[in-house]
Amino acid sequence: MKLAIISICIAGVLIIGAFILSKNSNNAEQIINMNNVSIVDGQQIIELRAKGGYQPRTSKAKAGIPTIIRLNTDGTFDCSLSVRIPSMNISRILPQSGVTDIDIGIQNAGTFHGTCGMGMYPFDIVFSD
Numbered sequence: 066m067k068l069a070i071i072s073i074c075i076a077g078v079l080i081i082g083a084f085i086l087s088k089n090s091n092n093a094e095q096i097i098n099m100n101n102v103s104i105v106d107g108q109q110i111i112e113l114r115a116k117g118g119y120q121p122r123t124s125k126a127k128a129g130i131p132t133i134i135r136l137n138t139d140g141t142f143d144c145s146l147s148v149r150i151p152s153m154n155i156s157r158i159l160p161q162s163g164v165t166d167i168d169i170g171i172q173n174a175g176t177f178h179g180t181c182g183m184g185m186y187p188f189d190i191v192f193s194d
Contacts, residue, residue, distance in 0.1 A: 177189065
């Protein structure tokens, strides 16, 4: 009986440890991928991967520049195929694989919110001066 209890406790600790490591690696991936913003010919392009949500979940961009959100899909079959930007009344269905550009114009400093069609997968773009 004691052996069974000890085994269950050890298994619990291992599962919790794996979960914590998994969360930390996802955060590291988001930090590494923060370099998803580029300026080409005076236009800012923010690239997001749409599959199981939007990565990176938070992007940092410059305010006052014409901006495009570029959504990349590659075999995406979940609700991140439907992107919504409520503040601009934008709603688009993305292809299962491909690239879709959404022109959001010039944004002021602040946080810009988007989500999947079901509201399960949010993304933010923080515009600063």
